[in-house]
Amino acid sequence: MDHQTEWRLDAARALAEKLKGKAGIRAIIAGGSAARGYADVYSDLELIAYWDRVPGTEEKRVISGELGAVHRYPEIDHGHESALEIEGFPVDLWHKSITEEEDVLDRVMKDLSTDLVDNNVVDTVRTGIPLYGEELVQGWQKRTEPYPDELARRFLDEYLPHFHLRQVQFAAHRNNPAAFYNILSNIHSSLFIVLLALNGSYFPTYKWMFKRLHELPAKPENLEWRLREMYREAPTDAADRLREVLGETLELVEAQYPDLDIDFPDTAWTSHCRSGSLTVRLIRINRDKEMD
Structure with a gap:
């Protein structure tokens, strides 16, 4: 593991420790370039929290505040909510429901969708590094192993x-x-x-x-x-x-x-x-x- 990947994953583990006690969060993964082993000096950190329900805007705002995060983009930007900066480092923190993720897996693995956004979600799950809720994430990863x-x-x-x-x-x-x-x-x-x-x-x-x-x-x-x-x-x-x-x-x-x-x-x-x-x-x- 190279230095750019290693220290980003260390940061992901520290953030996951702060997040995993939140009621409703069932799993957390590190995704993106760090999980794929592609990170370079320009890479941010992608962290995905999976909930048993869709969290509200205020709930996500409170979590961002507790992490000491500020938003990197203005509110008019579609990436405003997830694009954060924590201690001067860019972090994309995504909040998804388990149902939402499983629906995407079904569209690709069962319905054979060629939608690239859906297929990117599957690649993110497949390559993601579980930081919490390993059993749930590993079950999803097992589903993606046989490429249809x-x-x-x-x-x-x-x-x-x-x-x-x-x-x-x-x-x-x-x-x-x-x-x-x-x-x-x-x-x-x-x-x-x-x-x-x-x-x-x-x-x-x-x-x-x-x-x-x-x-x-x-x-x-x-x-x-x-x-x-x-x-x-x-x-x-x-x-x-x-x-x-x-x-x-x-x-x-x-x-x-x-x-x-x-x-x-x-x-x-x-x-x-x-x-x-x-x-x-x-x-x-x-x-x-x-x-x-």
Whole structure:
């Protein structure tokens, strides 16, 4: 455990000791970057208290006062209530009901929701470090251990069609960096979701994309370096590199889900990669043809 993570977890334990005697609090976890082992010098501390009921605003205000906390954001900010500062350090203190959390787990684990907010909640529970009410939290974590195969398939169905290269190629050749990097970033985000699904990993937010990619076993070789290079090299070269990465990712999809039959909407200038029953169409630009 590195220093940035260790001292944040020590602070979380001290705060949990002050919170766990409150009537109605059934469990407390440290979540976020510290729990995932991703903390750096810029990280705050995420602490989640689970209640047997929804606590009121006044009750939460009293707790914040007892912790010696001040609010980091003004009242008009949606994060005002949870974003605190305690002894000069930023702490996000969330208050949730047990019913609320179990409803989210049901939506993902039973109903197979691909909502990213719900899936982030599941990842937070899965990686959270119990500080109080260990039995309750560990029961939730046990539920999240078998990543549903059908959930992975739903993510693939939803995000693989985003692997389109036509518009990114247009933006690269038209010397339109604003459009190019916007499209590139969107495709990177979809690639991340696809690789999470392939590896049975829940969504940690895009903020931790590279940290989580580093942990995934099934991915194109040298992926993190290749993605970063796309923001440093010429847009036309980056578009070519993107095509290679997406093609390798689709090979991984076909190897793991040979029965998956995905047909991408066709436009001009396509190149077909067919292996087994998976048909994928990576949109290419024929540089000999006039651009739209």
